[in-house]
Amino acid sequence: MSLENNSATPQPSILSFVNDWANLCSLAGLFSAVLAIYFAILGIFPAAMIGLVWAVFFDWSDGNIARRMKGRTDEQRSFGGQMDSLIDIVSFGICPAVVLLSYGDFSPWFIPGAFIIAAAGVLRLSYFNVYGLAGKTSFQGLAIDNNGIFLVLIFVINSFVSTSNFTLLLYVTIVSLAVLNVAPIRTPKLSSGRWYYAIALYTFVMTLFFGWQLTQIL
Numbered sequence: 001m002s003l004e005n006n007s008a009t010p011q012p013s014i015l016s017f018v019n020d021w022a023n024l025c026s027l028a029g030l031f032s033a034v035l036a037i038y039f040a041i042l043g044i045f046p047a048a049m050i051g052l053v054w055a056v057f058f059d060w061s062d063g064n065i066a067r068r069m070k071g072r073t074d075e076q077r078s079f080g081g082q083m084d085s086l087i088d089i090v091s092f093g094i095c096p097a098v099v100l101l102s103y104g105d106f107s108p109w110f111i112p113g114a115f116i117i118a119a120a121g122v123l124r125l126s127y128f129n130v131y132g133l134a135g136k137t138s139f140q141g142l143a144i145d146n147n148g149i150f151l152v153l154i155f156v157i158n159s160f161v162s163t164s165n166f167t168l169l170l171y172v173t174i175v176s177l178a179v180l181n182v183a184p185i186r187t188p189k190l191s192s193g194r195w196y197y198a199i200a201l202y203t204f205v206m207t208l209f210f211g212w213q214l215t216q217i218l
Contacts, residue, residue, distance in 0.1 A: 012075065017076065017079045017080075017083075020069075020072075020076055020080065021065050021069065022062045022063070022065040022066035022069060022072075022080050023062070023076075023079070023080050023083060025058050025061050025062040025065050026058065026059075026062045026080065026083055026084050026087050027087075028058045029054070029055045029056075029057075029058030029059050029061075029062065029087055029091060030055075030087045030090060030091070032051045032052070032054040032055040032058060032091075033051065033052065033055040033087070033090050033091035033094075033095050034051075034090075035047075035048075035051035036048045036049070036050075036051030036052040036055060036091075036095050036099075037051075037094070037095050037098050038051075039051060040095070040098050040099045040102045040103075041098060041102055043102060044214075044217070045099070045102075045103070045155060045158065046155075046210040046211075046213040046214045046217065047210070047214060048099060049151075049152045049155045049206065049210045050206070050207050050210045050211065050214075052091070052095060052099075052148050052151060052152055053148065053149075053152045053202070053203050053206045053207065053210075054203060054207070055091040055092075055095070055148060056091075056092075056145055056148040056149055056152075056199065056203070057199060057200065057203040059084070059087070059088065059091065059092075059145050059148075059191075060145070060191040060196055060199050061196075062080070062084060063084075063191055064191070064196060066080055082129075085125050085128070085129055088121070088125055088144050088145065089118075089121050089122060089125055089144075091145075091148060092121060092144040092145055092146075092147040092148050093117060093118045093120070093121025093122065093125075093144065093147070094118055094121075095148070096117050096147050096148070096151055096174055096177070097113075097114035097115070097117050097118045097174075098114070099151065099170075100113050100114050100117070100170060100171065100174050101114050103166075103167060103170055104167060104171075110171070113171050113174050113175055114174075116174070116175055116178045117147070117174050117175070117177065117178045119178075120177075120178035120179070120181040120182050121144050121147070121178075121181060123181075123182050124141050124142075124144055124181040124182055125144060127140065127141070127182075128140075133189065134186050135186070137188060137189050138186040138187060138188050138189060139186065139187050139188075139189060140184070140185075140186065141180065141181050141182050141183055141184075141185065141187070142177065142180035142181050142183065142185070142187050143187060143189070143190075144181055145191075146177070146180075146187075147177045147181070149199075149202070150173065150177060151173070151174075151177075152206055154169065154170060154173050155210075156206075156209065159213065
């Protein structure tokens with residue numbers, strides 16, 4: 001009977017899940033992260049940071065949009081959650097790794113740091129996908145989107161310190177974030193309420209700052 005029911009119920013197409021405002025927001029975040037990776041490879045770090053901070057903003061926005069949508073099915077919610085997790089590893093695991101490699105001129109010495117942040121992101125998101133929140137309003141380990149928030153903040157001082165000093169600071173920051181991602185600590189879930197308005201303001205300010213830096217470069 002179960003086989004007959006399964007065969008009688010056609011599976012939705014993959015692209016049918018794009019017709020969902022929350023998923024479209026997630027894909028906008030992925031596009032921002034791809035732009036950040038692209039500009040990081042080119043060594044245009046102000047543009048990379050603009051892409052990264054917008055990836056954070058869209059990551060915080062998709063959940064808020066999903067909670068406000070009516071009539072969303074369990075399949076849509078499950079699909080959206082899986083897609084959000086996959087995009088997070090690109091935005092806040094792979095992108096920081098590429099930023100570190102590019103800033104280090106792709107020296108082999110920067111491969112361990114790049115691997116550590118990417119591996120920590122995979123472990124952290126895999127754990128979250130299995131166990132979920134640690135309580136109703138907290139995470140086990142530092143939420144991976146914080147990698148983007150702190151990385152953008154660190155790059156604010158890039159122009160004010162020597163390249164060698166900033167390279168060391170960047171390497172230490174990346175590894176420290178990776179350790180915090182998998183550490184047995186609880187961190188609060190901050191993607192809603194007043195914190196959402198805070199990240200919106202942060203995105204606006206950082207976009208203006210790095211946009212101004214771009215005008216000095218180009």
